[in-house]
Amino acid sequence: MTEARPLLRHLRRCNRWTPDFFVPFVVADQQVGWVRREFIPVCSRHPEVFGCSDDRVAVLDRWQTVEDRTRAMDPALRRMAEEGHFTKWRDELYAAVTAPGASPLLYLERAAVARFGILGTGVHLNGYLTQNSRPHMWIGKRALDKPTAPGKLDQLVAGGQPATLSLMDNLIKECAEEADIPEHLARRARPVGAISYQLERENGMRRDILYVYDLEVPADFTPRNTDGEIDHFLLWSIERIIEELETADSFKFNCALVVIDFLIRHGHLPPEHPEYLALQQGLRTHDGRLQSAPIAGRPDSPISLDPPPAFP
Amino acid sequence: MTEARPLLRHLRRCNRWTPDFFVPFVVADQQVGWVRREFIPVCSRHPEVFGCSDDRVAVLDRWQTVEDRTRAMDPALRRMAEEGHFTKWRDELYAAVTAPGASPLLYLERAAVARFGILGTGVHLNGYLTQNSRPHMWIGKRALDKPTAPGKLDQLVAGGQPATLSLMDNLIKECAEEADIPEHLARRARPVGAISYQLERENGMRRDILYVYDLEVPADFTPRNTDGEIDHFLLWSIERIIEELETADSFKFNCALVVIDFLIRHGHLPPEHPEYLALQQGLRTHDGRLQSAPIAGRPDSPISLDPPPAFP
Numbered sequence: 001m002t003e004a005r006p007l008l009r010h011l012r013r014c015n016r017w018t019p020d021f022f023v024p025f026v027v028a029d030q031q032v033g034w035v036r037r038e039f040i041p042v043c044s045r046h047p048e049v050f051g052c053s054d055d056r057v058a059v060l061d062r063w064q065t066v067e068d069r070t071r072a073m074d075p076a077l078r079r080m081a082e083e084g085h086f087t088k089w090r091d092e093l094y095a096a097v098t099a100p101g102a103s104p105l106l107y108l109e110r111a112a113v114a115r116f117g118i119l120g121t122g123v124h125l126n127g128y129l130t131q132n133s134r135p136h137m138w139i140g141k142r143a144l145d146k147p148t149a150p151g152k153l154d155q156l157v158a159g160g161q162p163a164t165l166s167l168m169d170n171l172i173k174e175c176a177e178e179a180d181i182p183e184h185l186a187r188r189a190r191p192v193g194a195i196s197y198q199l200e201r202e203n204g205m206r207r208d209i210l211y212v213y214d215l216e217v218p219a220d221f222t223p224r225n226t227d228g229e230i231d232h233f234l235l236w237s238i239e240r241i242i243e244e245l246e247t248a249d250s251f252k253f254n255c256a257l258v259v260i261d262f263l264i265r266h267g268h269l270p271p272e273h274p275e276y277l278a279l280q281q282g283l284r285t286h287d288g289r290l291q292s293a294p295i296a297g298r299p300d301s302p303i304s305l306d307p308p309p310a311f312p
Numbered sequence: 313m314t315e316a317r318p319l320l321r322h323l324r325r326c327n328r329w330t331p332d333f334f335v336p337f338v339v340a341d342q343q344v345g346w347v348r349r350e351f352i353p354v355c356s357r358h359p360e361v362f363g364c365s366d367d368r369v370a371v372l373d374r375w376q377t378v379e380d381r382t383r384a385m386d387p388a389l390r391r392m393a394e395e396g397h398f399t400k401w402r403d404e405l406y407a408a409v410t411a412p413g414a415s416p417l418l419y420l421e422r423a424a425v426a427r428f429g430i431l432g433t434g435v436h437l438n439g440y441l442t443q444n445s446r447p448h449m450w451i452g453k454r455a456l457d458k459p460t461a462p463g464k465l466d467q468l469v470a471g472g473q474p475a476t477l478s479l480m481d482n483l484i485k486e487c488a489e490e491a492d493i494p495e496h497l498a499r500r501a502r503p504v505g506a507i508s509y510q511l512e513r514e515n516g517m518r519r520d521i522l523y524v525y526d527l528e529v530p531a532d533f534t535p536r537n538t539d540g541e542i543d544h545f546l547l548w549s550i551e552r553i554i555e556e557l558e559t560a561d562s563f564k565f566n567c568a569l570v571v572i573d574f575l576i577r578h579g580h581l582p583p584e585h586p587e588y589l590a591l592q593q594g595l596r597t598h599d600g601r602l603q604s605a606p607i608a609g610r611p612d613s614p615i616s617l618d619p620p621p622a623f624p
Contacts, residue, residue, distance in 0.1 A: 100589055167583055190579030193592055211583045265577050267502030271479055271523045277412055277596075280505055284593045 005246035008275045010256040011282035013249070017200035025116045026058035027069065027105040032096040034117030034205045042085060046076040057116075059106065069106035077112050086111035087147040087203070094118065095163040100209055107163055117205035120160065123171045124258045125189055125213045127156030127179070127223070128266075135238045135268065137259075138223055140178070140230040142252065152252040153244070154230065155259075156215075156223060157181065167191075167211055178230055179223035181215075189215040192265060195257050195283045212258055214265075238268050257283055317558035320587045322568040323594035325561070329512035337428045338370035339381065339417040344408040346429030346517045354397060358388040369428075371418065381418035389424050398423035399459040399515070406430060407475040412521055419475055429517035432472065435483045436570045437501055437525045439468030439491070439535070440578075447550045447580065449571075450535055452490070452542040454564065464564040465556070466542065467571075468527070468535060469493065479503075479523055490542055491535035493527075501527040504577060507569050507595045524570055526577075550580050569595055 023040065025033035035043065035057045043050040043057045049072050051058045063069040070093075081089050089111050095104035096118045113120050127138040140154035159174035161167065171189060175181035192214045199206040223233045236244075241259060244250055251259060261283050263269045269276065335352065337345035347355065347369045355362040355369045361384050363370045375381040382405075393401050401423050407416035408430045425432050439450040452466040471486035473479065483501060487493035504526050511518040535545045548556075553571060556562055563571060573595050575581045581588065 101586060191581075191583045192579055193576050194583065194589055196589070209589065214579075264505050267504055267526075269503075271503045271506060274413060277506055277508070277521065281596045284589075284596070 006275065007245055007260055007273075008278055008282065010245065010249075010251075010253070010260060011197075011279065011285075013253050014197035014199050014257055015282065015285050017198060017205060021200065022117065022205060023054075024056050025118070026056050027096055028059075028061070030098050030105065032098055032105055032116075032118055033207070035115070036204055039085075039115060039204070042080060042083075043076075046079070049073055049076045066104055066106055070108075073106060073108065077109050080115070081109075081111060085115060085203075092160065092162045093164065094120065094160075104163065110160060110162070114201055114204035114206055117207060120206060120208040122158060122160050122208060122210045122254075123167055123174060123213065124155045124210045124255070125157035125171065125175065125215055126258065126262045127181075127215050127217045128262075129217050129219060129221075131219065131235070131237075135266070136235050137238060137241055137262070138179075138217065139234045139236050139241070140223075140225070141232050141234060143228055143231045146229060149252040151231075152255070153234075153250050154252050154255050156217075156233070158210075158255065158258075161211070171213060177227040178225055179233070180226055181217075181221075181223065185215070185217070185221070189213040193261065195254075195261055197254065197257065197285060199253070206254075208254065210254060210258060212261060214262070238263070238266075242268065318587065319557055319572055319581075319585075320590055320594065322557065322561075322563070322565070322572060323509075323591065323597075325565050326509035326511050326569055327594065327597050329510060329517060333512065334429065334517060335366070336368050337430070338368050339408055340371075340373070342410050342417065344410055344417055344428075344430055345519070347427070348516055351397075351427060351516070354392060354395075355388075358391070361385055361388045378416055378418055382420075385418060385420065389421050392427070393421075393423060397427060397515075404472065404474045405476065406432065406472075416475065422472060422474070426513055426516035426518055429519060432518065432520040434470060434472050434520060434522045434566075435479055435486060435525065436467045436522045436567070437469035437483065437487065437527055438570065438574045439493075439527050439529045440574075441529050441531060441533075443531065443547070443549075447578070448547050449550060449553055449574070450491075450529065451546045451548050451553070452535075452537070453544050453546060455540055455543045458541065461564040463543075464567070465546075465562050466564050466567050468529075468545070470522075470567065470570075473523070483525060489539040490537055491545070492538055493529075493533075493535065497527070497529070497533070501525040505573065507566075507573055509566065509569065509597060511565070520566065522566060522570060524573060526574070550575070550578075554580065 021036055022034040023037060024031040025035045040052050040057060044052045051060050059069050063072045080086060092110040093107040094110050094113050096106045096108055097104055108118060129136055138156040140156060142149055142152050142154050144150045157174050157178045161170055172183050172186045175186035192212050194209055194211050196209045245256060260279055264280060333348055334346040335349060336343040337347045352364050352369060356364045363372050371381050375384045392398060404422040405419040406422050406425050408418045408420055409416055420430060441448055450468040452468060454461055454464050454466050456462045469486050469490045473482055484495050484498045487498035504524050506521055506523050508521045557568060572591055576592060
């Protein structure tokens with residue numbers, strides 16, 4: 001495989017952040033996220049909710065229950081949204097947790113997740129089939145008016161995971177909205193793992209765990225977007241997809257990782273590929289727990305095999 | 313999944329070592345392995361090959377080429393074998409490398425790999441099929457006279473990777489020897505990833521990368537061992553296998569990891585399993601590079617996304 005071109009840059013693009021730019025976001029004396037330093041003054045304008053210092057933003061201890069904290073934060077978040085600090089209010093609640101599956105310490109509007117650097121969770125579906133004896137995959141081309149990654153390539157289906165739905169119920173909902181996949185077909189999707197990354201963004205920090213599903217779709221199935229997220233769909237051969245990953249950054253940053261994981265799991269990347277081992281490791285750089293000693297610009301996250309708390 | 317029983321202990325069993333018990337094994341000023349402290353005096357008895365101190369065992373610099381070093385070490389290794397320091401001489405050469413795919417600094421008889429803690433590589437094949445609409449997997453029961461893990465459960469096919477064969481050629485050879493799988497069927501096996509672990513053993517250190525392959529076998533295929541490694545084969549349902557992993561340590565230590573990886577990739581472990589994320593991360597605790605700061609008893613290996621050198 002001397003002709004193999006580098007794929008690792010896709011993982012590097014998803015795993016960069018500079019610790020000095022961030023301070024912990026703390027709830028009930030536990031860190032659940034990261035806030036950009038320049039965002040501290042914005043939080044300070046809501047002293048009824050946040051206690052701020054140079055080295056942290058904390059939800060005040062006077063809000064003692066999950067419900068109290070969620071309610072107390074909501075008007076502050078809406079005010080921040082009006083001021084333009086979030087892209088789009090979605091009325092979807094995400095749980096602020098110290099680790100995946102831990103008890104939520106509060107719930108947060110999805111639009112604010114990156115601003116507070118709390119853990120985000122999503123479901124991504126690879127839709128694939130064999131056509132003319134060659135493996136193919138359905139690829140979504142994102143609408144140009146999307147706030148995130150307009151015009152980039154995407155999975156057949158992908159969506160954020162609200163705290164109020166099970167993974168499978170959310171997947172079924174997203175399958176209907178994004179690709180017009182009927183429930184009986186969506187239910188055939190099988191969970192095949194998860195990938196994770198941690199990424200500095202202009203508006204904060206993305207700390208995501210994406211639960212990955214594979215679905216072999218029938219030859220006569222054609223996806224159709226119903227919610228405006230995807231402009232149109234492409235049915236590409238695996239060779240075409242590999243070439244695209246090797247030569248361009250046309251996939252949405254995290255969708256590239258999901259495709260690379262698919263390529264490895266389905267035998268489309270040979271183990272002789274010079275990046276084979278590093279790719280696999282890099283797809284799971286962190287388990288969603290907050291890293292105590294991140295290294296600037298390098299995703300050298302420590303691994304722990306302590307079992308995480310039970311998933312709800 | 314409140315009924316889920318822990319599987320992470322299988323990963324912990326494969327990822328333990330105590331740094332204080334080991335010193336680096338050095339070739340051409342580069343560390344390629346680890347040697348147990350109590351083995352230093354054994355190496356010291358071969359001053360024509362090794363330079364030993366309290367904190368390292370090194371191949372003497374007077375042996376300057378790969379060939380020279382390999383030749384110089386051979387008689388010393390044979391003497392050690394006679395003294396009973398290795399289990400079984402196999403006449404199979406493994407490459408001593410600083411990282412997977414790096415240029416070999418010398419070649420070493422396979423029996424000595426763990427004694428010198430050099431990187432071991434293997435190929436493991438999951439053989440599976442659907443029977444009575446339920447997923448099944450072929451499991452080998454290792455012969456009772458094997459030096460390693462007698463009587464333990466194993467993959468359908470698994471074998472060490474000598475430096476002289478390609479991965480696929482080795483897999484085909486092992487398929488024939490271990491399960492009487494004809495070449496045309498073996499060639500249908502597809503690479504699906506790799507797992508890794510680092511484990512202290514009485515006789516040294518196991519640092520392994522296992523390249524994993526999946527093969528869907530025909531319903532009328534029955535494996536038959538031809539080389540005495542496997543006593544007999546079992547065709548177990550996936551439920552039976554999960555129950556076995558949850559309740560017993562009957563799988564050979566590293567084969568348990570290959571099965572867990574299979575269960576996740578094929579959707580047999582739900583993402584709601586409390587250990588889902590930790591299991592996936594733990595299956596790739598290191599990429600074969602020597603860790604500069606191992607932590608006793610905990611497999612907290614740093615991850616690096618620097619690309620490894622090209623695989624030969």
